[in-house]
Amino acid sequence: MAGISTKLIHDDDSTARxxxxxxxxxxxxxYRYSxxxxxxxxxxQRSDEEQLSELIYSRLNHPNSVKAETILEGILGGHVVVYSSGLAAFFAALTYYNPKxxxxxxxxxxxxxxANIFSRLNGLNQIGLDDDFSVLQKGDIVHLETPVNPEGTAFDIKYYADKAHERGAFLTVDATxxxxPLQDPFLWGADLVLHSATKYFGGHSDLLAxxxxxxxxKVKLQLFHDRVYLGTNIPNLESYLLNRSLRTYELRILKQSKSAEEVVKYLNDNIAKYPVLTKVYHASLQTDAFVKEQLTGGYGPTFSIEVSEAEIAKTLPSRLKYFHHATSLGGVESLIEWRALTDASVQPTLLRISIGIEDSKDLIEDLDQALRFEYK
Ligand SMILES: Cc1ncc(COP(=O)(O)O)c(C=O)c1O
Known part of the structure; x- marks a missing residue:
């Protein structure tokens, strides 16, 4: 079978118009009819297959959305439906399963x-991943994010897949x-996989998908029909940009993954050198056996650090030269975010770091000078 980069460049050759x-x-x-x-x-009287790719109206399909699905199917090991954002995809997943x-x-x-919108509209019951699963019934959902935002630490997909399946529930995995090639959630029992393509697939901080x-x-077909009425197909321009980005995706993700591992290792090995640095979170620092088995292609390029005071977390990003202080992740440019600015669930001492494609030595030097700075 062709390698990922070859597939990313040639799997859609047959869709050229x-x-x-x-x-x-x-x-x-x-689009004009014949x-x-x-x-x-x-x-x-038209077949399901015809409906999945025919060009009638762009809320259903358009040339670059079909192309994006064709390219992504080559590397994601399943049938793909693209959306206007990662959250539009998660909304579609909950709409499709409609769990109790x-x-x-x-x-x-x-x-x-x-999930809270579904609870408000139709009383969706929500429980935690570590709660008693005996309330789960056939058709319910266990939703796992791994590695998890913002820490970048991993959870055991097989463990949650088995627990979900014992109850007749489905496991959805957000693998953003x-x-x-870092991980394949289907190998460990995932029923549906979600990606915010805004992040690594897009890779240039210039599209949402x-x-x-x-x-x-059959699930793809239903998701496709639902998407027609949800109105959440990826737009024309974004899908063009996504297809452009996918050509170089493997080069980017492998470099970002390797650099992140280097930066994390440096910070963790040298934690004692920096009084302001109190903790580094990343899957590469976890010792559980499942982590290496699951992340066979490398660790995710996003991780978090904790600093000693909220005020330092707020100020540190402004001391950096090569990290933009901005939300999001996955782009070619490294980002850092005082996460409390957008996420109410985290400690105000947490900084999330997304490693881009810059030279990792430069990124380490930059972090080193910002961590050595004497914050008042
Ligand atoms: C893990 C994860 N899932 C889903 C999303 C939502 O994606 P989007 O911003 O494309 O809607 C994000 C966005 O940051 C994310 O980090």
């Missing part, structure tokens, strides 16, 4: 926000923090 090596940005929202009346077949109870743990605050991946073509 013009000879251009780079396919155009398509802005049309609507002039030959014999080609005109009512929707009730959702087991959800630590993780991105936005996913909790969506460790996309392929989300992805759901399923092994079951």
């Amino acid at each position: 013009v000879p251009d090596v780079v396919q155009p940005i398509n802005v049309s929202t609507t 002039n030959n009346p014999d080609d005109l077949v009512p929707v009730t 109870t959702l087991a959800i743990g630590k993780g991105y605050h936005g996913c909790h926000g969506i 923090f460790a996309p392929p 989300g992805v759901l991946v399923t092994k079951d073509p």
Whole structure:
């Protein structure tokens, strides 16, 4: 089988509509039907497969959304539906499963926000991942984020898959923090995998997108039909940018993963040197056996540090030269965020760090000078 980079560049060759090596940005929202009346077949008589890729109206499909799904299917090991954001994808997942109870743990605050909308609208019951699962019934959901936002530490997918399946529930895994080839949640029993493609797949901090991946073509079909009415297909321009980004995705993720491991190792090995640095969180520092088994392709490039005082966490980003103080992660530029600015669930001493593609030596030097600074 071809390697990831080869697939990212050639899996969509068959979808080309013009000879251009780079396919155009398509802005049309609507597509002319055939002039030959014999080609005109009512929707009730067109096959599922035809509906998944036919061009009628861009809320259903457009050339670059179909292309994005084709490219992503090559590397994600399942059937892919793309969305206008990661949260649109999570909303679609909950809409599809419509669970009575959702087991959800630590993780991105936005996913909790969506779960809370379902609780408000139709009384979705929410429990924690470590609560008693005996309340879970057939068709309910266990939602696991691993590695988890913001710490970048890993949870055991198989453990939660087994616990969910014992109750007839499904396991959804948000794998945004460790996309392929870092980990494959399907190997450990995930039923549905989610990615915020805004992060590593997009990689340039210039697009929003989300992805759901399923092994079951019937699930893809239902997700596709739901997306038509939710109105959450990825837009034209964003999908063009996503396809552009996917060509270089493997180069970026491997470099970001390697650099993050180096930076984390440096900080953790030298923690005693920096009185302001109190803790480093990252999957590479976990010793549980499942971590290495699950993250076979490398650790996620985002991690967190804790500093001794909230005031230091607030000030430290402004001392850095090569890290923008901004939310989000996964882009080519390294970012740091005083996480309390956007996430109400974390300690005010926490800083989240997303490693980009700069030279890791420069990033270490930069962090070193900011951590050595005498904060008043
Ligand atoms: C783990 C995780 N899942 C989902 C999302 C939501 O993605 P988006 O911002 O593309 O809606 C984020 C965003 O930061 C995230 O970190």
